[in-house]
Amino acid sequence: MKFDVLIIGGGLAGLATAIKFDNAVTVALIIKKNFSTSSSHWAQGGVAGVLNKDDKLELHEQDTLVAGAGLCNKDAVKFVVENSEQSIQWLIDQGIEFTKTKDNQSLHLTKEGGHSLNRIAHVADFTGKAIQEKLIEQVSAKKNITVFENHTAVDLITNKKINQKNSTNKCLGAYILNNQTGQVISISAKKTVLASGGVSKAYLYTTNPPVSTGDGIAMAWRAGCEIKNMEFIQFHPTCLFHPMERSFLISETLRGEGGVLTLPNKEKFMHKYHPLADLAPRDIVARAIDNEMKQHGLEYVLLDITMLDADFIKKRFPNIYDHCYKLGIDITEEAIPVVPAAHYTCGGVTTDLDAKTTINGLYAVGETACTGLHGANRLASNSLLECLVFSSAAVEHISNCLNESNNEALPSWDESRVSNPDEAVMILQTWNELRRFMWNYVGIVRTNQRLKRAFDRIEILKDEIQHYYKNFIISPDLLELRNLLQVSELIILSALSRKESRGLHFSKDFPEKLDHAEDTVLRLD
Template structure:
């Protein structure tokens, strides 16, 4: 017998702007939009639990006389293997220095340059894979923490921002669903679950923004936190938006291999400062793979590591920076040094065991340069969006750049049409209907589905793919989606149920995109189609809702 729910449905609340997601993209935009009205900033856990919080390396931007826009643009285009939208790349990169200065003005403490004889910059700049110059501004190896701490302070001080922590967006509210007689689909806000108070309500807003981050939890091994479940992509898809390029999931080459601890990213900046990849027998292997060796683009390094793991049978390879002076390592990488020391590993004396892990999605909700999604009054930015910046593979440290720069672009767009937004008349929005739904008898159903999705994606839609693996993934994921939809409408919504539903939707869309691309390009590598085919596939993989 199903348990009666204590969950309550309450009245709607109104804001000028609803932003779902509290990372660098969402929080930066909230601070800007607060000058125009009341902002609801929604996050599933605390403000700090987002992908930005875990970013180590930094933000790529042209900040010294040794660098220029043309070089950064070309590096980005090279990494994207023909799929970057060049106009977007040019605009984002040329806007980078202005956005960095805005962060500095907010109070972000970036590492100062104490080696002015090397390059002309006030701040220390490091170099990562695929970059032709030092251009990564950072805060030691804990840039994400520095960003979130500063943004949190500014958000909490701002009286026009209502920070709604431990609130999970269930679904977007769009006119196609609640008032289909409207001439064009328009976003009205979202239905939201308040986990602490156990109630569901609608947040209605003139403008709704998805800054929900990525979906690394789609895979068994990931550098992402538990909140990265693709909520924005899934909700936008169900609302009628287009998605694209979901086959391009970037696997970070170097995640700490330690069965006892949560997946921990080992920043690419280590390789930028001379760390060497070695087999478990101590042999360097990247010299024969790519001219840039350890600083080759991430997809190449990840595949090389994956090949070594499969060849040796060992579950990891080594990343060795122990040849550097201990003081250098401790000063440049205090976070990584401390974390490794906690598990008994002194990286100044011994190599780090590493394994590739799902890290960043280059695909997402299709947007233009203003962050518009195609659904009126709905914008998307950051990792949840497919803006055209990354193409088939993201250049290292361009992600935080995209988030903060697009916060400017979206703000400027909303500000330019604010008068029109104020004129919109909203239809009557119904309360969330619980119907006959009840509490589940056992949570094991949800955990079983979650585990199946992640293992299926890891085994069949991972670093190296085949047509047979993708077909198997499609069959099982489609079945899981059907099971979840049947289960979903009979069960009281909970965060775990909402997340597993979203994961399944994004898994289905990812497999669909991967099966459409009959070639290898960037992050998407197929053993059956190893050649890059510009004649047929030099285009985005767009899936229509």
């Protein structure tokens, strides 16, 4: 199959990129499950932007740089912030109805941790869902976009992989698995865009949906891409702790509206860790909660918003209120039990301001990419903004050079020497083991001993799964596990190479921050 552009991923980054192409450009959009399973769909907070007359571009830039702990690319920060207003306007033009002020004259802007002013445009507390649903309508209406739901990307196809003697590595397309039929097709594309999200499913506790298995980053690495800053995994401070619910995010906006974290005895503790107390950056809040839980032997802490008016809570946080109420927690009358959970990948595939990777013909947008915006820690609600800004950058660059490229004939998928799997239970067992030791050894607080122990185990599991991959017919579960093992190795290698504590990476062996900030760069060669 041949297309002008192949986009792998159906969250905000993938959808926005697909929609922004001219109708003359043929687009293949690969979605692993369905549209509602992306992390974007689950996003509660909103989109950060300089929209208030009291706000300034320089303030948003400074807040981003402070959160990034000295590792942000200043050009990327400036580029994203300067394009924030027009990105949010683009969403409004697509029909997104952001929450308005009481007089209905302007957007209601809220505040989240690390921001100096209210600048988060939102749709109640289900912004991601509202945006996704509207953009799905737009994609469905565009005849130049062919959507492949229930299809999993297997691997990128490059000229080096098929032994072409070109001097530079170039992406030619990808192998794609039909999850329902088991057939693998090859899609030839002039340009390929990775928009497949982050790696948080590598951890036992995560706020992310099951599809967050690092597919794009793992495929890019195997293809020869440079990968950057994978040690910086953002753990959201407040994931609902409940035996029936392990992945429900309790938005930071609750603390933005006045909510406070307490121990079970109602004692507040965040003032001991940061001058901003409950509105401190996420890495500090997550470590504070982790420390209090370990110090007092707790399974969780509490997030209390009962001091707010009950009607306000129900109107401002309808999704969170309803979800908790169904589980027997009335958040207008009782505090919410919460724990930290893996939430966002700040590192990823190295890209420039055009969203280009280090391989010709390959682009990356959204959480898959490391643009330099987030540095060592992401500022709240900058992620959806980044998707919008770099989707535009990718579309502009691709559109300008599309006519210079040609579709190339690709080899068919060869499974003539494989058989049906005889021990499928191995996949489940390995998955569970991986997520548990990643949580225990490569989590919020790290030591070199723990990291090395995790690395040794990863290498054994990688060999086992690679043998399985080579000898048996592939499945979506096998592909996800293969990718998770690969990105977990990249996280560990990056963490071992950083001899300091900075942002989201905290090492007991190197508790101090170095004077000079440097990126962690991984290359196959």
